[in-house]
Amino acid sequence: MLKIQTLSSGSAGNITYIGSSNTGILVDVGLSLSMTLKLMAQANIDPHSITALVITHEHSDHIKGAADFVTKYNVPVYIYNRYAKTLRGCLKLPPHHFVETESTFTIGDITVSCFPVSHDSKFCLGYTFQCGNAAVGIATDIGQMTDIILANLARCQVVVLESNHDIQKLNANKDYPDWLKRRILGNRGHLSNIDCGRAISKLYQAHVSQVILGHLSEKNNTPLLAYETVKQFLATQGITEGKDIYIDVALQSKIGNCYCLE
Ligand SMILES: [Zn+2]
Ligand SMILES: [Zn+2]
Structure with missing residues (x-):
């Protein structure tokens, strides 16, 4: 049995x-400890049942509450080894485990594999989690879809994939300076809705059956816009959402649907 549920995205x-x-x-703890515990309670997840934290990268929207969670529940953290020194200062308590990119390790009865993604952080990893025949994957904060990411996610039944922004909405956003727009749109920024749709059409060919759109921008996207853009792109490829593949949208600071694979 393997479960995946976004608590906040x-x-x-x-x-x-x-x-x-x-x-x-827990993959990333990017909200305060109190908010994290509130969301876990809503999802009926006992914090004492958490065996480990797995961190994708060091941006605050992924580690904000990690140190407090580790201090309170004394669980190990799995992080990319090249960032160990910096993050060890941030996370305070040992023991932590330093993982190599493109490596595989086990946490309890779950086999975890990590792979590099293109993002403007010191490190950024995507992950897959396997238990028996069930496998799920997470790839957010990716400036571009790559063959490595696709190959890793292709093993999964359920995937959380970034659908960060609508390109037109971002370009029209007067509150965002040009450098920031270039950063988000660049190869080491974030995946747009249309690029997410393009990636999902490839995951469909690999028999992924459920995709959860994640890491939506609150300023340059809406859940409906992300969903509709992806759905319409898939339709142009002859793929029908709700029949050939299922699309869900993970929300900011709200628990998502729980997917339980046997
Ligand atoms: Zn980031
Ligand atoms: Zn992020």
Whole structure:
């Protein structure tokens, strides 16, 4: 049995729960500890059941509450080894585990694989989690879809994939300076709705059946816009949402649907 549930997803804070019958993992703790615990309570997840934290990268929307969670519940953190020194200062308590990119390790009965993604942080990893025949994957904060990301996600039944912004909405946003727009739109920024749709059409060919759109920008996207853009792009490829593949949208600071795979 393998569960995946987003507890919060978006530019203001990310937390995803991965669970099996005896193992609980939080991927990123990008909200305050109090907000994290509130969302976990809403999702009926006992914080004492968490075996480990797995961190994608060091931006605050992914680690804001990580140190407090680790201090309170004394769980190990799995992070990319090249960032160990900096993050060790941030996370305070040992023992932590330093993972190599494109490596595989186990947490309880869950096999975890990580892979590099293109993002303007010191490091950024995507992850897949496997238990028995069930596998789920997470890839957000990706400036571009790559063959490595696709190859890793292709093993999964359920995938959380970034659908960060609508390109026109971002370009028309007067509150965003040009440098920031260039950063978001660049190869080391964030994946747009249309690029997400393009990636999903490839995941469909690999038999991924459920995609959860994640890490939506609150300023340059809406859940409906992301969903409709992806759905319409898939339709141009002859792929029908709700029949050939299912699309869900993860929300900011709100728990998402729980997917339980046998
Ligand atoms: Zn980031
Ligand atoms: Zn982020």
